[in-house]
Amino acid sequence: MRPKNQRLILVSAALVAVILAVLLAMWGLRNQAAFFYTPADIAAGKASDGKAARLGGMVEKGSIKHEADGVTMQFVVTDGKATTPVVFRGIPPDLFREGSGVVAEGHLQSGVFVADTILAKHDERYMPPELGNLAAEHRAGKTLVK
Amino acid sequence: MIAEAGLAALWLAAGLAAYQFVLMLLALRSQIDVVRPMRAVAVVQGVLTLVAFAMLLLVFAQSDMSVKLVFENSHSAKPFIYKVAGAWGNHEGSMLMWVTILAVAGAFVALFSRRTGERTLIAALGSQAVLALGFYAFLLIASNPFARLFPAPPDGQGLNPLLQDPGLAFHPPTLYLGYVGLSVAFSLAVGALLTGEVDSRLARAMRPWVLGAWTLLTLGISAGSYWAYYELGWGGYWFWDPVENASLMPWLAATALLHSINVLAARGALKAWTMMLAVIAFSMSMVGTFLVRSGILTSVHAFAIDPERGTFLLALLAIYVGAAFVLFAVRGATLKEGAPFELVSRESALVLNNLLLSVILGIVFLGTLYPLFVEAISGEKLSVGAPYFNSVAGPLALLLAALVGIGPLLSWRRERRPVLGQLKIPALLAAGALVITIILAPGINILPRLGFTVAAFLAPASILPLTGRNPLRTPIATWGMVVAHFGIAVALTGMAANAAFSSERLAVTKPGEMLSVGPWQVQLKEVTPAAGKNFTALEAELQASRGAGIITLNPQTHYYSDPPTETNESSIRTFWNGQLYTVLGRADPSGGWQLRLWWKPFVTLIWAGGALIAIGGALALLGRILRRRRRREPDWRARYV
Numbered sequence: 001m002r003p004k005n006q007r008l009i010l011v012s013a014a015l016v017a018v019i020l021a022v023l024l025a026m027w028g029l030r031n032q033a034a035f036f037y038t039p040a041d042i043a044a045g046k047a048s049d050g051k052a053a054r055l056g057g058m059v060e061k062g063s064i065k066h067e068a069d070g071v072t073m074q075f076v077v078t079d080g081k082a083t084t085p086v087v088f089r090g091i092p093p094d095l096f097r098e099g100s101g102v103v104a105e106g107h108l109q110s111g112v113f114v115a116d117t118i119l120a121k122h123d124e125r126y127m128p129p130e131l132g133n134l135a136a137e138h139r140a141g142k143t144l145v146k
Numbered sequence: 147m148i149a150e151a152g153l154a155a156l157w158l159a160a161g162l163a164a165y166q167f168v169l170m171l172l173a174l175r176s177q178i179d180v181v182r183p184m185r186a187v188a189v190v191q192g193v194l195t196l197v198a199f200a201m202l203l204l205v206f207a208q209s210d211m212s213v214k215l216v217f218e219n220s221h222s223a224k225p226f227i228y229k230v231a232g233a234w235g236n237h238e239g240s241m242l243m244w245v246t247i248l249a250v251a252g253a254f255v256a257l258f259s260r261r262t263g264e265r266t267l268i269a270a271l272g273s274q275a276v277l278a279l280g281f282y283a284f285l286l287i288a289s290n291p292f293a294r295l296f297p298a299p300p301d302g303q304g305l306n307p308l309l310q311d312p313g314l315a316f317h318p319p320t321l322y323l324g325y326v327g328l329s330v331a332f333s334l335a336v337g338a339l340l341t342g343e344v345d346s347r348l349a350r351a352m353r354p355w356v357l358g359a360w361t362l363l364t365l366g367i368s369a370g371s372y373w374a375y376y377e378l379g380w381g382g383y384w385f386w387d388p389v390e391n392a393s394l395m396p397w398l399a400a401t402a403l404l405h406s407i408n409v410l411a412a413r414g415a416l417k418a419w420t421m422m423l424a425v426i427a428f429s430m431s432m433v434g435t436f437l438v439r440s441g442i443l444t445s446v447h448a449f450a451i452d453p454e455r456g457t458f459l460l461a462l463l464a465i466y467v468g469a470a471f472v473l474f475a476v477r478g479a480t481l482k483e484g485a486p487f488e489l490v491s492r493e494s495a496l497v498l499n500n501l502l503l504s505v506i507l508g509i510v511f512l513g514t515l516y517p518l519f520v521e522a523i524s525g526e527k528l529s530v531g532a533p534y535f536n537s538v539a540g541p542l543a544l545l546l547a548a549l550v551g552i553g554p555l556l557s558w559r560r561e562r563r564p565v566l567g568q569l570k571i572p573a574l575l576a577a578g579a580l581v582i583t584i585i586l587a588p589g590i591n592i593l594p595r596l597g598f599t600v601a602a603f604l605a606p607a608s609i610l611p612l613t614g615r616n617p618l619r620t621p622i623a624t625w626g627m628v629v630a631h632f633g634i635a636v637a638l639t640g641m642a643a644n645a646a647f648s649s650e651r652l653a654v655t656k657p658g659e660m661l662s663v664g665p666w667q668v669q670l671k672e673v674t675p676a677a678g679k680n681f682t683a684l685e686a687e688l689q690a691s692r693g694a695g696i697i698t699l700n701p702q703t704h705y706y707s708d709p710p711t712e713t714n715e716s717s718i719r720t721f722w723n724g725q726l727y728t729v730l731g732r733a734d735p736s737g738g739w740q741l742r743l744w745w746k747p748f749v750t751l752i753w754a755g756g757a758l759i760a761i762g763g764a765l766a767l768l769g770r771i772l773r774r775r776r777r778r779e780p781d782w783r784a785r786y787v
Contacts, residue, residue, distance in 0.1 A: 007483045010419065010497065017501040017763030020507030024538050028509070029516050032534035054529055070654025090652060091379075091714070091731035091740050104530070131321040 034105065043082035047108045055084060055113050056103045064098055077102060077113070087116040149292040150215050152201030156242075156292075159194035159249060160282035161186035162187050163275045170272025174340065181264060184271050185256040191278070192253030202242055202291055203600040205394045212298035215239060215291050221304040225681045231315040232305045237439060237455070238291035240318060244435065245281045247326040251355075252278065255330055261351035262334065263343045265518055270330075272338030277329055282318030282460045288458045307681070307706040307713045313373035321366030321393055321401040325431040327359025332428035335421045336470055337479040344417045348434050349410035352424065354770055356407055360400040369754030375417070379714035379729045381744045383651065386535045391514040392434030395507060399427035401780040402503040405496045413558060414484030415493060419500070421478065425470045430507075432463045433757045437514070488560040495553035509539045540593050547638055550631050551607030568610055576603035583646075590646040597642030605635035620768030630762025639756025643724075654738040664745025665692040665728055668699075673730070673739055686730045686739065688717070697744060701730040725749050 034052040044115075047053050060081055063076035072089045086104055096102060096118060104115035166187045174181040205213045206229050209222045219236040220229055234240045252274040275558055334352045338344045370393065375383040384390060390725065403423040409416045436459045487493035513530045520526055523787035551572060553566045579602035583595050608631035613621060650661040655670045662668070671687040681704045688699040701717040718724045731740025 006486050013497065013501055014419070014504070018508065021505040024505070024510065025509045025512035025516075026543075028534045028538035029513065029530060030535065033516065033528045033530050034518075036529065052533060053529070054527075066734070070738060071652050071731075071735065071740055091742055104202075105529075126572050137228065 020062055020122070020146065024135050036103075038079040039077055039082040039084040040079050049108050049110065052105075052107055053113075054103055054111050055086065055115075057084075057101070059096070059098050059100060059102050061098050077104070084113050085111070086113045086115050090118070092114075092118050147323045148204050148210070149294060150202050152198040152205075153290070153390070155194045155198040156282065158517060159191045160286065160413050161166035162191040163249075163279045163282060166191065166275035166644065167272050170268055170275065170429075172290040173268045174272075180268060181190045183733065184268060185207050186250075188274070188427060191275075192250040195242075195249040199242055199246040199384075202233050202239060204228055204231055205292075206239075209302070210298075211300070211302055212294055212296070212320065214295045214685070215231065217295055217302045219297050219305050220302040221680065222301050224305060224310070225679055227315060227417060228305060228310045232309070232648040233695060234318050235305055235309045235314050238285070238289045240299070241281065241285055241289050241439065241646065242291050243319065243322055244326060245278060245285060247322055248274070248329055249327055250279060250329050251332075254415070259334075259351055261347050261507065262338070263341065263347070265341045266334070266337045266343045267629065268337070270333040272335035273336040277333065279558045280466065282449045285456075304680075307704060307711045311373065311377055312616075313369065315371045317366055317373055317628055320362050320369060320439070324359045324361075324363030324366055324400075325396060325434065326426040327355055328431050330355040330426075330471070331359070331403065331424040335424035336473060337423055338733060340605065342477065342480065344410075344421060344481050346411050349407050350770075350774075351419065353411060353572040354767055356400060356424075356427075356545060357763055357767040357770065358686045360397070360404050361767060362758050363393070363397045363400060364669050364760040364763060367397060368753050368760065370752050371442065371756070376716055376718055377383070377713075379618055379716045379742075381648075381727055381729075381742075381746070381751070383644070386513075386530075386532045387439050388514050391510050391535075392437045393509055396427055396430040396434055398503050398507040398510065399423060402500045402507070403427050405499050405503075408495050410484070411494050413493060415487060416497070417481045417484055417682065418474075418478040419497075420566060421481075422474060423500070425467075426475060426507075429463075429467045429470070430511075434626060436460060436463050438579070439673070443592050474638075481739060485515065485559070487558070490556065490561045492553065492556045492561075494557045495549070498582070499553060500681050502542055504551070506539050506542050506546070509542070510535065512605060513538070524567065529670075536593065544593070544596050544600050544638075547634055551604045551610075554608075554611045554627060568613075569607060572603045572607040572610075575606055576600070587646060594642040594646035597638050597645070601638040601642065604638070605632060607733055608632040608635060614676070623766045624769075626762045626764070626766030626769055628762070629765060630759045633758025633760075635754045636751050636758055637753075640751025640753075640755060642746055644746050646754065647747045648749070649745045651741075651743040654734045654736065655739040655741045656736070659738075661741060661743060663726075664747070666690050666723075666743075666745055667726070668726075668741075668743055670739065670741060673733075676702065678704065681691050683715075684730065686741070688727075688728055688741075690726060697726075699726070699728045701728045703730050703732075720750055723747055 032052065034054050035047070036054045036056060037047050039055070039057050041047065042055070057077040057079040059082060060076040060078045064121035065074045067073065071091075072087065073092070074085060074087050076083045076085050088104065103119040104113060105117040105119070106113055108114075166184060166436055169180045169184050169187065172178060173184075187309065205216055206220060207226070209216060209229060210221055211217045211222075215236060215238050219239075220232050224232065235242045254270060255267075255274065256271055261271075262270070331352050331377050334348060334355070338348045354557050370390070371383045374385070375381075381590060403420065406416050406420045406423055410420045435458075440493045514532050517528050520528055552565070552569065555568060557563075576599045580595070582592065608628055611624060612628055617630055651661050651666040653661055653662055655672050657672050659667050660667055669688045671689055673684055673686045676683040676685040683702045683704045685700050685702045689696050689700070690699060691697070697719055699717040702715040704713045704715055705711075706713070713728050714731070716727055716729045718728070724745060727744040727746060729742040731742060733739055
């Protein structure tokens, strides 16, 4: 190869690589990105069954129930406008409490959110930003707007 | 007084950085000799930042609560090591550490870099000064670590208990040394682009920095992965958390740079491409810093949510990366391409390596930033997690790992020998591994199955460059390459085994009851209260056996009061063929306890592989340094001595 051709080939290879990366990423993101929903969004039918999603809101007071196996729990997440029932199998995080904020990762299955992971407020300074807004609005007594 | 001394040192260092930049401008415009003053300025600047950092360590060690940062992140009852390590377990302290490493790296370049042309060195030191200047401004204006509180509060708010771990003493400094080590590659590239001296001498000057930074990044990432694995109690070693990606992206770019720089050093080819990678590698370090430090992300690493800081960092990032890319666009095209090579050659293999690494980097980059883009544009919130990264980047990583076995066998410029013939045994072993996993484990997923196959190919293939050579005469750098490539196969085996054969058990267990997980029978004996220096705890006693012998594990739950937090302390036992991982959950009204158990066959190979890769990097670095000593290249600085 002459140097000039060589450079041309290298530049085209790099371009192809960039385009390939973007195409692969777009394809993957369309299929795999998990949207963040509030119970109101789910009530409005924005989430589709079986697709990876996140649910955020407050754990409704008095809603945590344990199943007989001791490791499956059900609770209700509320955003003040609507509620979504959640089922979770596992050890909930340290600060998972009734009345406190929560983000669940999982998917919706016929109206019930099946959570694989639960993230709760860790300490005063670590709080998921999505939840930070929700909590602030909640405190301010505002209606929760999407 | 200590805090004020630290602040003063920081201001002085910032002033010197500005002076260093001015010196560079003068030198590039006229022919005056500025090398000596620049070297002195760079060294003093490095020493001053070290002084500032030492002052910060001192106020943390003394628990001086009149310093705001200590009050917010420390507590007098904390163990001493966490008081000191807590100095960088927060935003301001970690940024001071970043700047300190940046300035000290600049001092080292000034003292020891003797390979580049004089003007390139001047330009590189100027670039390093500009980088440092931006981060000094960030510290002094938006993140002063030495701010005082009046009146001084009686005691501090404490450190996030997740960070109260020996990992904190090791993981952030290692990672930062790696991040910031890449700044030297960036500055040398900028300097060389300014002077047009992009040649193999430059590559040889840059290589030790890239090797060192890359080795430390590898260590830091591996250590961080193991830390998350045992500390979070989730049983996973990599979560594709944006902050993890923030460390992976510079690593991917540095890996590509590490390989292309060899082409530039040995053959003088891939000039523009290598300069581009040097710019991208440090840009990725800055992107990582921005993602982590701006608080834009959800993570234990995101200490504070502060829009001012985020905007400041974003502006710095935009200026530096933008300027470097403009410089590259203007000067990159004027570089003469080096020695030609044919399609089948070491150079081509390294180009392919670089292209694949770049594609993976692009995929990780887009996946990490996509949620930010979407939220900025449409306000919709989403997250991108493991399913995306595994399914999109995973197959490409496997392809790359397979090619790692072939590339080193090719010779420079053109390959006329039948290289594939050497690969008979690795190919047979790979086919064997594929057949065995299909027969013995028909149910496992495709990625782990291919992982075993590629590892079985790569492990023997990676050693082939040593065949037919006298091991003692083989250059140390070649040993380094072989060890690192073999480490990839080892890590890959661990990942595949963990993905394919882990067993998990989660159940409520009453004292005396048995649970089985994998080959293990685990009995809960009792749960008793325990106490630590600054926490109270519940401790379970578990007895596990698989046939002969009984071992005891004691997972704990810790309750901290400053700040009020609980953490699960897993108890992990390592065996030659895997790890038994146990976590104590909560009490159940029935009188039982939630227990979570994992048996993870060969999971330790993941970090063993990471360690081998880092050792390979260290060997290569050692080899380059020893070789340089032996060769005694002419040194332009000799005339000043």
